[in-house]
Amino acid sequence: MKRFNFIFVPLLAGVLALLIGAVILLALGANPLDAYAAMLNGAFGSPNAIADTLVKATPLLFVGIGMCIAFRGDMINIGGEGQFVIGALSATAVALTFPNFPSLFLIPLALVFGFIGGGFWGGIAGVLKARWRVNEVLSTVMLNAIAVQIMNYLLQGPMLDPTELDKSIRVPQTERLSLAADLPRWIPTRLHLGFAIAVGIAILVYVLLWRTTIGYRIRAVGLNALASRYAGINVSRYQILAITLSGALAGLGGAVEVLGVNHRLFTDGSATGFTGSAGFNGIVAALFGGLHPLGTIPASVLFGALLVGANQLQRTVQVPSAFVTTLDGLVVIFVVASQIWSKRQTARRARAQVAPEESLSVIKVKTDALP
């Protein structure tokens, strides 16, 4: 029954979100069936479409796996956006510095720096919480905004493409990275190695969380910090570790996005111009996947499909792609809100186990009271 709930609850939440989405579509004068059909076709209609879906799913998966670690450790990391940006910046800086390195060195080096950069950015929020009890939800939101400003600053000046310097209107982007930094690609589609790396890491993180002491402690701290402290676990240390790892994976996602898709870093000045909201959508995917790294894999593909489908939606039914953000929000609300039913069931089961003993003691008291 528990296993069943694990899959059933997110699916029900998804269906509810789609139903409310249908109402919104109707209100906008679009036929919901046509709209959803267009999205489905756009996301899975051809090998190229499927490849695009997986490409869009990749950053969500990286961020989402990280969120599984953070949320399991009760660190509500809303900073995926910022960590993604800092990771992308670090990887880009490495690739720009060593353009002549061969792929075999350059790609791993850039990815490692993306990992470290994102981890650093996540770690700040962890230290702020552990040392000064600053609510991590708020600090990560602020760190997101700061990261975007750092990126905008660097792309207007220090890291600007030299060929843009002479132009009157400069496009804020770096030059194209050396070809050696390109992730291997499954030609002729846009699918790159990133998705496979992400799946591998999902398995690693599953092992980390459920098969190692570190993972056990992260989860213990998340379930009950006070009890963990009594058990001798250094709670702050594991909280910092959880959000640092989470940030590191988001940073790795940013690095992969640069090396696999764009081959340069660019900004349109807005908060989500480069990230495409991957930092938020990754949270959605992780929640939908039951905060389980392996569950996050199909969940990311689903939300990647929504993103690709949104483009088709815009083309064929003329519904702006912002519709998908609305849908994401609804999914988050429904998934979180529906957890009350699984909780109730656990409580009922617990009561059912306690009940027999209780009734026994009542009988005992009654017999004691007899003269």
Place this chain on the structure above:
Amino acid sequence: MITDLLAPAVLIGICASGIRFATSYLYAALGETFGQVSGLLNLGVEGIMLVAAFAAYYVALTNGNLALALTLAFIVGAAMGLAMAFISVTLKANQGISGIGLYLFGLGLSDLLFRVTVGTPRSVNGFPSVDIPILSNLPVLGEIFFQQNVLVYGAFACVPLTWFILNKTTLGLKIRAVGQTPEAADSLGISVARVRYFAETLGGALAGVAGASLSIGLLNVFQSNLTSGQGFIAVALVYFGAWKPGRVMLGALLFSMVNALQLWIQTLGIPFPSELAGMLPYLLTIVALIFAARQIVAQPTALTKPFERGE
């Protein structure tokens, strides 16, 4: 030149903009104070502000009736606050995460509606500034405080009003009771759920007004992600203000003054990277939160904890 900032006219301008900018933070943060004092964290303020800002903007654009526009923003905000209360109180969902859900929903919906109904940003006639007789003629102070629009005056009037309601009325006592010791309040016959529903709905309505104060008061335009993080900053201000309306106002003012300063730096063409200046408000929030955390004792004990009635 950096010394340009010290010219009297510029200083007055910075202060006047600071007061104006504080408006949206004030409405949103005071609304959030009601919710948090009752024990509910509403992280979806940003989403509420966006949808309400669009609603008010749309009415102002198509109909021109500003009172109607403001009322609609109030109602939209209250409805979203009510929905958040249902999720937090009745369904007992994690308030941090469901707030992010409400934010994404509002971000998407406001953008969607804007693109479908309006398309390109067109400015509207928002609330005009109203000179307060006599006071507006005062040197320096007149220009800073008394030549603003109605929504600005309203925001500052809400500060003592919020304090009064929370500290001097039975309603306020109930709100504080269900946020501090819901068990005790419950045993005295106060409906924890009903009081929390009320506080969160009121908070949502004020967040709605905050959104309107941007789209038909300060900026008089709508675009995607108009609020750009103000709702989140408002939540941070409540922590910074230690749940006291007066201190929340000080935080909002500090914040909006820095914001005004960085905009003037850009306007005056002072050679300082605008991105780094734009970072200042957020850095300041983090620093403010570090200092605020010292008085964490003041936090409503039941904040973010759903109330389970013992059997």
